[in-house]
Each structure stands twice: as C-alpha cells, then as structure tokens.
Amino acid sequence: MIKIKKLSKFYGKNQVLNSIDLEFEKGKIYGIVGENGAGKTTLFRCISGLENYKGNISYDNTKLKDHLGLLLTEPFFFSKITGKEYIQLLANTRQIELSNIENKNIFDLPLNQYASTYSTGMKKKLALTAILLQQNDVFILDEPFNGVDIQSNLIITEIIKRFKELEKIVIISSHIFSTLADTCDEIHLMKNGEIIKKVKQVDFNNLEKEMKEFTVGNRINKLELK
Amino acid sequence: MIDFGLPLLIGYTLLPFVFVLLSNYLFEKTEFANYIYGLLAVSFVSKLSEPKRNDFLKSIFNKYNYKKLRILENIIYCLPFTLFLIYQKQFLFSIILNLCVTIIMLFNFSTNLNVTIPTPFSKNPFEFTVGFRKTFYVFPIAYFLTYISVTVGNFNLGVFSMLLIGITCFSYYSKTENEYFVWNYNLSSKEFLLEKMKTCLTYFSILSLPIIITLGISFFNQIDILIVFIFLCYAYLTTIIFAKYSSFPNEMNMSKVILIGLSFMFPPILLIFIPLFYSQSIKKLNTILND
Numbered sequence: 001m002i003k004i005k006k007l008s009k010f011y012g013k014n015q016v017l018n019s020i021d022l023e024f025e026k027g028k029i030y031g032i033v034g035e036n037g038a039g040k041t042t043l044f045r046c047i048s049g050l051e052n053y054k055g056n057i058s059y060d061n062t063k064l065k066d067h068l069g070l071l072l073t074e075p076f077f078f079s080k081i082t083g084k085e086y087i088q089l090l091a092n093t094r095q096i097e098l099s100n101i102e103n104k105n106i107f108d109l110p111l112n113q114y115a116s117t118y119s120t121g122m123k124k125k126l127a128l129t130a131i132l133l134q135q136n137d138v139f140i141l142d143e144p145f146n147g148v149d150i151q152s153n154l155i156i157t158e159i160i161k162r163f164k165e166l167e168k169i170v171i172i173s174s175h176i177f178s179t180l181a182d183t184c185d186e187i188h189l190m191k192n193g194e195i196i197k198k199v200k201q202v203d204f205n206n207l208e209k210e211m212k213e214f215t216v217g218n219r220i221n222k223l224e225l226k
Numbered sequence: 227m228i229d230f231g232l233p234l235l236i237g238y239t240l241l242p243f244v245f246v247l248l249s250n251y252l253f254e255k256t257e258f259a260n261y262i263y264g265l266l267a268v269s270f271v272s273k274l275s276e277p278k279r280n281d282f283l284k285s286i287f288n289k290y291n292y293k294k295l296r297i298l299e300n301i302i303y304c305l306p307f308t309l310f311l312i313y314q315k316q317f318l319f320s321i322i323l324n325l326c327v328t329i330i331m332l333f334n335f336s337t338n339l340n341v342t343i344p345t346p347f348s349k350n351p352f353e354f355t356v357g358f359r360k361t362f363y364v365f366p367i368a369y370f371l372t373y374i375s376v377t378v379g380n381f382n383l384g385v386f387s388m389l390l391i392g393i394t395c396f397s398y399y400s401k402t403e404n405e406y407f408v409w410n411y412n413l414s415s416k417e418f419l420l421e422k423m424k425t426c427l428t429y430f431s432i433l434s435l436p437i438i439i440t441l442g443i444s445f446f447n448q449i450d451i452l453i454v455f456i457f458l459c460y461a462y463l464t465t466i467i468f469a470k471y472s473s474f475p476n477e478m479n480m481s482k483v484i485l486i487g488l489s490f491m492f493p494p495i496l497l498i499f500i501p502l503f504y505s506q507s508i509k510k511l512n513t514i515l516n517d
Contacts, residue, residue: 049516050409065516066412076404078352080359082342089351093410112342134410 001025002047002064002138002169007055009042009193016042017053018193024138027167029160031180033211034190040173041073043190044140047171064138066094069131071141075123083111083118083126090130104133107152120147128156138169145179157182177208242306249310260311260319264326267307271300271327272335280334296331303327347429352407353422354429357398364394365433372437376444384441385455388434392459395430399466405475408514415511419471419504426463434459461496465489468503474510 002024009017016039024030032040045051049065057064077086084101091098098104105111107125109118115126124147131139144156160183163170174180180187181204189197189207199207253259274296284292301308304327311320343362347354368387375384411418434456441452469482482503489495 048409050405050514052513063412063516065409070406070409072406076406078356078403080343080356081352082348085348085351085355088349089407090410092350093407094412114342 002057002059004047005056007043007046007053007057009039009046009051009053016193017046019055020193020195022188022195024169024171026169027164028185029164029170029172029183031184031187032171032173032190033175033177033180033187035215038190039193040190041142042193044070044142044171044173048140059138067137069134069136069139071124071128071131071139071144073142073146075127077115077118077123079114079116081115082113083109083115086115086126087111087130087133091133094134096134098133101133105129106155121149121152124148125152132159136168139163139171141170141172143173143175145174145176153179177211180204181208245306246310253314260314260316263307263311264319264323267304267323268326268330270307271303271330274299274303275330275334277334293331297328300327300331346432350425350429352403353398353426354395357395361394361397364390368394369436372440376440381441381445381448381451384437384445385452388437388441388452388455389459391434391437392430392462395426395433395459396462396466399426399463399470400478402470402474402477405514408474408511411515413515415508415515418511418515419468419507422467422471423464426467427460430459430463458493461493461500462489465496465499465503468500468507470507471511472503472506474507474514 002022004020004022004024007017007020007022008015020043032043034040042051046053047057047064048068048070050070059067081089087101088098102111107122107129109122109126109129115123118126124144128141128144141160145153148156157179160170160172164185170183172180172184184204185201187199187204187207188195189199189211197207249263252262256262280296283295287295301324304323308320308324311317311323343359345355345358345362347358368390371387371390372384375381375387408418411421413421438452438456442449445452465486469478469486473479473482485499489499
C-alpha cells in the first residue's frame with residue numbers, strides 16, 4: 001500500500017500541493033481528475049520521487065521508485081534511438097532480461113524506426129509498452145489515452161483491468177471521464193493542489209454530473225453563440 | 227548559450243569574434259578554404275529548407291511573399307560568410323554562394339537522415355547507440371589513419387587515430403539526458419556511475435582494439451607510450467562521465483568545461499578532478515535515485 005501523508009509542494013513561494021493525504025491499495029485502480037494546473041502531474045512527480053516535497057510517502061517499507069512504472073504526459077525520446085532500443089533501455093535500467101521484443105509489440109509499432117519520428121500516440125504506446133515490460137508493481141499513468149487511437153484505447157483499458165487482477169496499484173490521470181469510469185475503483189478530484197473529493201465507483205455518475213455543472217455552468221452562454 | 231553557462235548577451239557578443247577567428251584560421255590553413263567555406267555556408271542555410279517549417283510558412287504567406295521571405299532569410303543567413311568572402315577578396319565565390327542559397331529556396335528537404343543506421347551497441351542503449359549513429363564515419367577514417375601510420379612508419383599518426391576514437395566517445399557524454407532515464411535505474415548512485423563507466427570503457431576498448439593491436443605489433447618498441455595513451459583515454463572518459471553527472475540534471479556549466487579543457491594541457495590534474503567530480507556526482511544522483 002502507498003501511504004501519502006501531509007504532502008505539500010512549493011515552487012518558490014507558490015504552493016502547488018497543499019497537505020495531501022492519500023492511500024492507494026494493491027489491486028485497485030485510482031483516477032485523479034482536475035483542471036489543467038490543478039497539480040496532478042506535480043503529485044505524480046512527487047510520488048515517483050522526481051520532485052522534493054514536504055510530508056511523507058511510504059510503500060511497504062521499500063523504495064517505491066524501484067517498483068514504479070511512470071508514464072509521462074509527453075514521454076521524452078532520444079533523437080537516434082529505435083523503438084526496440086527504447087524498450088531495451090528501460091528494461092536494462094531495472095536489470096530485466098528481455099527476449100523476443102517483437103513478440104511483445106502489442107501495439108504493432110514500427111520498432112526498428114527511430115522513436116523520435118513516431119506520432120504522439122505511437123510515442124505514448126511505446127513508452128507504455130516499455131514500462132509494462134519492466135514488470136512493475138505500481139503504475140502511474142499520466143494521460144495514457146491522449147492522442148491514442150480507439151483500438152489502442154481498448155487495449156490500454158484492458159491492460160489496466162488486468163492489473164487489477166494481478167494485484168497491482170494503478171494511478172491514472174485522464175481528461176476523458178468515460179475511460180476512468182470504465183477502469184477505476186475510486187476517483188480523486190483535485191483543485192488548486194488539494195484533493196477536494198474522493199468518489200467510489202457507485203457514485204461515478206453523480207460525480208460526472210456534478211463536474212459538468214461545476215465546470216461548465218453557464219460559461220458557454222458568455223460566448224453568445226448564434 | 228545558457229546551456230554552456232554563458233549569459234546570452236556575452237554569448238552573442240562573443241559569437242562574431244569566434245566566427246571571424248575560425249574563418250581566419252581556415253583561410254590560413256588551406257588553399258581550398260573558399261570551397262570548404264561555401265559548403266559550410268550552404269549546409270548552414272539548408273537548415274531553413276525543413277519541410278515542416280516551410281509548410282507552415284506557406285500556410286501563412288501567399289506564394290510571392292513566401293518566395294521573397296525565403297530568399298531574404300537565406301541571404302541574411304549566409305551574410306556573415308558572404309562578408310568574410312568579400313573581405314578575403316573572393317568576389318566570384320561570394321556571388322556563386324548567394325546564387326546557390328537563392329536556388330536552395332526552391333527546394334524543401336529534410337537535413338535529418340531518418341534511415342536507421344545499424345549499430346553494434348543496440349543491446350545497451352543509449353550513449354554509444356546514439357553516438358555511433360551520429361559519428362559512424364569517424365571509425366573507418368580512424369582505422370584508415372592507423373593503416374597509413376603503419377605503412378609510412380609514423381607512430382604518432384597511429385596514436386592520433388586512437389585519440390580520435392577517444393575524443394569521439396568523449397563527445398557521447400557531453401549532453402545531459404532527461405532525468406527520467408536516470409530515475410528509472412534501480413541502482414545506487416555508486417552502482418549507477420560504475421555501470422556507466424563500465425559500458426563506456428568497454429565499448430571504447432572494443433572500438434579502439436583494432437588500432438591498439440595493429441600499433442602494438444607494428445611499433446612494439448613504443449608499446450609503453452601506447453599504454454600511457456590508452457590509460458589517458460580511460461581517464462578522460464571517466465572524467466567526462468563524472469563531470470556530466472556532477473551537474474545533473476543541469477548541463478555542465480562553463481567553469482567545468484574550462485576545467486576539463488585545462489586538464490588537456492596538464493593531465494595529472496585529473497587525479498584531483500576525477501575524485502572531485504565523482505563525489506559531486508554522487509550527491510546529485512542521490513536526489514534522483516532516492517539513494
């Protein structure tokens with residue numbers, strides 16, 4: 001279980017995370033939603049240890065980082081490295097012996113081409129494949145469905161569901177509510193660096209309605225569309 | 227410029243002086259300088275012919291304005307070269323150069339070769355995988371120089387060919403990678419640095435092995451000097467790895483670049499730099515690797 005206690009993060013004087021308390025259990029899928037700038041990515045970076053923070057994050061008395069697969073919103077790629085080599089690189093970082101990478105290419109990516117030439121969706125799929133093959137116990141997926149085609153969307157959804165069976169912890173952020181509703185056990189709503197609501201699966205429909213009312217409200221009327 | 231630890235204003239002020247100095251050096255050194263200079267200018271200007279960039283410009287400007295803009299930017303881009311050619315009284319070359327860059331405007335082409343170049347280092351990315359693809363042509367040149375050194379009996383040329391490979395491998399570690407690729411390692415900072423060192427020294431040894439064997443056999447009486455140079459290469463490669471991670475996740479700053487530059491003039495100073503950069507690297511990596 002991942003336990004987060006009183007997590008705060010400041011960039012200079014600007015507080016981006018404000019005393020967050022969260023718990024993530026094994027075999028459960030968690031969604032984090034919120035507007036752009038709500039602090040989702042910063043929260044993920046803190047959990048993964050890419051940022052310094054105030055507070056405490058613990059994971060079964062072991063180093064969380066070494067068991068964590070992190071999918072960034074915009075994965076970074078070297079200029080002259082192929083898809084296959086990218087997967088190999090990430091496996092090497094965890095001392096995982098990989099054989100027959102082509103057989104594990106579930107998204108049918110052109111693995112022998114330079115990854116930097118891939119489209120946004122292909123890059124996301126490659127980065128996801130690489131962290132899947134790292135055999136992690138915890139996954140943080142920041143916008144995994146962004147730019148990805150509908151077929152791959154279905155595959156990713158199924159993978160996430162399979163993780164639940166495998167007792168993994170998965171934390172996802174997405175702006176597509178339906179994908180979260182399909183996969184998550186719990187959704188946390190973030191605003192201005194705080195978790196303002198925790199919603200269980202049975203209340204997802206209400207959450208969507210509430211979010212719509214809260215977010216959309218009468219904003220569109222201001223445009224005076226004709 | 228900020229990447230090199232230089233403020234922008236100083237960087238841009240220094241740039242013209244560096245340009246003039248290098249141009250002067252080229253024209254002093256070879257009688258074919260105007261040809262080399264022309265090629266340099268054309269390859270510099272050809273960066274503006276990237277299809278993506280030009281598609282964007284075409285979507286904004288009409289055909290006439292687009293052509294006007296492209297001709298103008300190509301001429302402005304090669305203006306420093308034109309002015310230097312005029313200064314060198316190479317009037318005909320300056321006219322030809324400007325004609326060439328005007329014609330280039332008609333073509334859009336990518337200057338990045340996207341063909342996947344095979345590499346023997348794909349099992350252990352990334353420094354040598356990426357580096358080899360960018361500098362693969364250096365190795366046949368180095369091996370050819372070794373061959374020449376043996377045929378003309380010039381040991382120094384042979385050593386130079388090995389140093390060429392050393393400098394090339396050295397360049398693979400000059401750029402800092404995204405912190406994600408360090409964070410991913412489940413190693414301690416010390417293990418991480420040793421792993422990087424092991425990969426670098428092994429691959430350098432493999433690439434320079436044909437040269438070392440050839441020189442060792444052909445110039446057996448100078449093998450002690452050869453061994454000194456091999457160890458110097460190892461020391462400099464170790465230095466650059468430690469120096470790179472001593473600033474991580476930032477790029478190496480100018481002061482470190484100068485220190486490394488100084489070490490080329492006085493190699494024993496590496497005995498101070500290597501442990502210094504090592505301890506700084508450990509500190510920097512501890513925060514990323516949560517050690």
